[in-house]
Amino acid sequence: MLRLATLLAEGECKAADEDLDTMLGRMEAGALATTPASLIWPELARGLMAPAPATMLRALHECGCLREILPEVAGLFGVPQISDDLGETDLGAHMLAALTEAARREAPLSVRFALLVMNVGKTDSPPEHLPHHYRHAERARPRIEALCARFGVPPECRTLAVMASTDVERVHRVSPVRAGPVADLLQQIGGFDAPALYDLLIQVCTCDYCAHGTRSGQDYPKAALLEIARAACADIPDARQADEKSREAVREARAMAVAHAFRPLRWST
Known part of the structure; x- marks a missing residue:
């Protein structure tokens, strides 16, 4: 079943009805119940890295195997979700x-895996809150970590996926009128x-955008904005190993540098 779905992705072919029926029949016969996760992950990774x-994933979903x-x-x-x-x-x-966008951009496996799982904390948001998803990142992290442990997902994929579940929406909210938070975000990510x-997180954000x-295929405006901020802070030395007073001085210097770099953007808008 998994190999068939993977081959469809590699050939960029839509699943035929008979393929879906075959996969459904094998699933109902209990084939997945006896398949160890260690054999499932290589097929998923191969399919994620395929051209389509x-x-x-669509074929697995339509035949019920994805669940x-x-x-x-x-x-x-x-x-x-709000678009x-x-x-x-x-x-x-x-x-x-x-x-699909990640495949067009030939993104690495860690980016594609992050896009696959970063929103899993939103699946059980209270119906009365929809289409908003409050505190979803808190629910996402343990689910992503459990999924990675189950399949033996590489550490770099886990790290980026957990990071994306928290920080992609923060990057999307970057604004030239908030220099201090932008400098803090750059430090955080x-x-x-x-x-x-x-760079990997920005690829995730770009594909999501x-x-x-x-x-599809457009530039991501927030990536350009963050590069302006990063360049403005390039000559400010890092103070991670310094005392609290020095770290705060660096934080303030970065905020001022970003504010100065963003000033023309604020006036233009």
Whole structure:
């Protein structure tokens, strides 16, 4: 079942009805119940890295296998969320669109895995709050960690996925009128001391942004804004090993540098 779904993703082919029927029959016969997670993860990783990862996940979802393999992810389908155009989008459909964007950009496995699981904390938001999802990051972290432990997901995938569940929405909210919070966010997400991890998170944010509407292939405006802020702070020395007073001085210096860099942007808007 998993290999068939993976091959569909590699061939960028839509699952035929007979394929879905075959997968459903095997699942109902209990094939997944006896398949160890250690054998499932390599197929999932292969499908995620295929040219059309959304095809694999869509086929697994349509035949019911996704709920057996990844119930945390299957729960995204049918859950509404506010979209950037102030309408609503289905979280499952949005996840598939984000993975399609990641494949177009040839993103690495850690980025694609983060896009797959970063919203799992939203699957059981109280109905009266929908389409908003309050405190979802608190629910997401233990679910992501349990999923990673179950499948033996590589540590770099786990780290980025947990980070994305908390920080993608914070990056989306970056504004040129809030210099201090932007400097603090850059420190939090590795903008100054973990550039490789920071770059991966920005890839996740970019794919998530481009999954809305007709944005596929577009540039991500907040990435450019954060690069302006990072460049403004480039000559300010790090003070992680210094005392509290020195760290606060560095924090204030970065906030002032970002405010100065953002000043033309604030006036223009």
